[in-house]
Amino acid sequence: MSDETLQVDVVEQAGAVLLAPQGELGYNEAPTLRQYLKQAHDKKPTRIVVDLANVSYMNTPGVATLVESLQISKRNRTRLILCGMNDKVRAIFEIARLNTVFEIMADRDSAMA
Amino acid sequence: MSDETLQVDVVEQAGAVLLAPQGELGYNEAPTLRQYLKQAHDKKPTRIVVDLANVSYMNTPGVATLVESLQISKRNRTRLILCGMNDKVRAIFEIARLNTVFEIMADRDSAMA
Amino acid sequence: MNVGTSGNNGTNGSTPHLRLQMLSNPLYLSGARELVSSVAKRLGFPDTACGQIALAVDEALCNVMRHGYDRREDAPIWISVWPFTDEHGDALRIVIEDEAKQVDPAAIKSRDLEQIRPGGLGVHIIKEVMDDAVYEKRDAVGMRLTLVKRKAPKPTPAPTATSAPAPNASGNSDV
């Protein structure tokens, strides 16, 4: 039976890449986000924005993917910004003490500005 | 442990009683709606409107409660109107062939007009 | 990801992919419903089908609690789930079992729909929203309901070349 895969919307704009995953971001979906992030990094953009506004659920595989991407960002001198987190998603970053490690903004508009 | 009970909003207006149950309307919640309907019938209003716009899930105990209320309505010469059904709720009435038995309207405004 | 199902319906004797044992307490209806509809969704069933599966399981469980166990709230009910693929495509088999009194499967049916009264609709709804719904007595005690839902509706069998289609053989026929 076919697996539901993660849908990720992509916007490229003035040297920035925006990724907007849709729906649940758990163990099954994290590898798909990882592919999208890898492709984004390959373009060596000045900025990568991950808009989590439409992520209804997230757990540590998703978080781990973002931490890995943060490490690549540092090597590449790309700015990685997370935005649009709902309270449930924000709580995981807080528990993992990652809320101060990532650059986090309220929404897509401020992150792309 | 305490049970979650069904919340039902009530509006009385010019001889009409409007009942708006909120959330799931299944086996556990149908008896609560039945109480509200009984109280509404006791007032012998000219019209009872059941607004299902905020009912996310419904099954046959809820349907049975409404059929019982329809029978009381006929005896009392009260007009019983259902409105605000989403597709899932409407489908149950269609399968049960009750969609032509009830007076069904699009929304609260038309039902109260 | 592969759920590792074989070409046959894969239930006979094989371990279900999921099996929920629950008390016959109506408090747990929503949990059972959400379990089966989430699994169906994850297996790629359309949203409408997931809602129908949840509805059928809910109606069937309500009936076990009300008719089978006479509202006793501490008796066991089992819900087993197997995805399978056959010549008609992907499908889900859901089996609901109890230890309640045994009744004649032929007696498990809804009222005549023409005769409007409260109740007497659950079994009709279950049969309408599922592709298959079969009641039977379990070996020693209790009843078993086997439900099947297909991802794509099963095509109505085409008339064979040798037999002329009977006029109005099916309700949908415009012949």
Place this chain on the structure above:
Amino acid sequence: MNVGTSGNNGTNGSTPHLRLQMLSNPLYLSGARELVSSVAKRLGFPDTACGQIALAVDEALCNVMRHGYDRREDAPIWISVWPFTDEHGDALRIVIEDEAKQVDPAAIKSRDLEQIRPGGLGVHIIKEVMDDAVYEKRDAVGMRLTLVKRKAPKPTPAPTATSAPAPNASGNSDV
């Protein structure tokens, strides 16, 4: 409606109110998550707590699949649920069991949070969002994780009359 729980935690030897047996296939994670969070919601837990219970169960199941079963997808996992009430109020006990390799419970812990790297967060999150999370070896084979979530957070024990409170005994203390 009463779930029929006694004053003690009611798990020792008693039948769980719900027990899900599932294959160690990640496809079924969402079903298990929805089951426990719906049950918690129906038992009157606040939405935040329901989300935390779902998260903890999801992380724990992922770990059984990845670490316990090395991503084998056809091995059994059991999730048992008991509501109970004790002197601290209403609570939910969730027990996750497997037949995977046994490890020293003391070895099941997340990385140091200061050391930023992908992974190594699941166990920390489980312990943070639940009121209790205890790993142990099962009798013959496999591991058991016992989780407890309370409706109201357990109050920190007040200092007794005979012992003066130590300065800064707790992180929240402004003494």
